[in-house]
Amino acid sequence: MAMRLTKEELQTVRALQLQAAENRRALINLTYVSGYSHLGGPLSACDFLTALYGQFLRWDKNRLDDPERDRFILSKGHNADILYCIFANLGLYPMEDLLKEYKNYLGRWGEHPNRFHNPGFEICSGSLGHGLSVSCGMAMAGRIDKSDRRVFCLVGDGELQEGSNWEAIMLAGHQQYGNLVLVVDKNKCQGCRLTGETIRDENLGQRIASFGWDVREVENGNDMKQLYAALRDLPASTPGHGKPVCLILHTTKGCGVQYMEDGMAKWHAGGIGDDRIQETYASIDSKLAAQLAETDRLIAEAE
């Protein structure tokens, strides 16, 4: 994949890689402290979300109600816990608050996000197959306002089994929402088993493209360099007519923690006890070290 990252971009990638590992550690700590959270999906989506919020979303954490902000819609609401951690690391609220309240009695942060209680969230989500419909409405509003603000919507590949997504995909293609970006976290595994074994989906990109979408595949959706290039190279957002964009991120469920990557559906959600916590952090650290070594080499080569 030709990414053509400049030295400066590679340095940003390096910072994002560090940040993604920090977000993973926070998620693992949240799971350890709370006893249970979703893991597989949050970890597969972590790199994308880190890149989006760290670099590409037009968004100001101090002006969350800015009408001209880009919208990010987390349709796969069960991945909220990684976003809770990302927002805490970005300084929206203290991490201690999240650790204290997550899934606890009367706490603000729950297993699925609530826009009234959780800063940074645009909608309450959790039931799959809703986010893209809401995103279509937000894209339509952008068109009415003649604004170039974008709407990003993150869905899981298993989630695409919900039929309402295909209503929205059909509609957005027809309406030509050139301000809409659908991001598929294709981690190839759903709650019980492999997604492709549940419903065949090997030609997902073609299917979506057939509805009039500009489909772009990211070969490794956990590689920050590839994510950076894909997000950088998005066509300009337009409130007028243009193809909606679909980024299919080929990711690894549980990415960043080796035993979770190996366990697939087994680590859709779960707890981490004292027996595994050190191993888990060590796995994150060793994978980060390998990433940084490669990025540093590329930076050196770019000089």
Add this chain to the structure above:
Amino acid sequence: MEKITWEMSAEEAKGSARAAFIKKIYELAKTNDSICLVNCDCSPDGSVQDKFSKEFGDRFIDTGIMEQNACGLAAGLALSGKTVFCQAFGPFLSTRAIEFVYLDGAYNDAPVTYIGTHCGVTAAAGPTHAAVLDIAFMRSMPNMTVISPADAGQIEKVMEAAVDYPHPIYVRCARGEEPLVYKTNDYPYEIGKAIIAREGKDVTLIGCGNGVHQCVVAAELLEREGSDARVIDMHTIAPLDKEAIYAAMRETKGIVTCEDHMVNGGLGSAVAEVVSECEDPSLRIPVKRLGLPITEFFIQGSPEEVYAYYGYDYNGVCKATKELLGR
């Protein structure tokens, strides 16, 4: 009991809720550029498409036949600051798309006005095309306001009130021409405030939607037989005007409810809840709920035939009232 046929007098008129809706949305959108209309392939004669879309372009969308996506899309528009009316066939809006109304609309507290047409059995097209669970579903949701206007004229008042309303609303409309309960449209209207359509001191008839007309006619018939019936137009089922019900409990001997909806979970159930939970047991009065029974999927027939068959036309209201009063 002998059945009486009510003949409409020359002053009485009918009106189409759908036509009134389209007329009004056009008027409102002309002076308010925040107003958007989402429509699911359900405007008569394509009149919305022809007129609204040409004039207001991007503020109109006909999603086609996809009520789920339309209800979610409407919420997305509303969350972006738009004033949104989302019109769909009531049967599909209130059953197929219910989770999208519940989560995207109600849970997010997105101020969409969802308008269901063809509600009750007014489509005369069988259970697949009848919205007869909608009041029960919608009034069970936090944040959701549920309105069943008494006639086509009242639709316009509801829409005016809906424009600046900060929460989602579900409005149920009939399919075709329905009798007008109100001769003029100059009466005050407020969401959540019941209208006393007729004063009376013996018994209270509470209707919503075209049930109000059945109650008004029944009250006229009862008057001929010496009973003085109050009629309440309970256009807003959620939040319910409890004060109007408390007054009926204090001032009359019983309540009969009439609605084109399943008898379980609808207006009658809402009224019965208030009566049974009244803190002063001495105030409690008998309640008889009229509507579709839960024992079967309803028969085929015109709306009037179905109302009569299940005893929730004006004759049914008279019969139930007399039984309630022991006359």
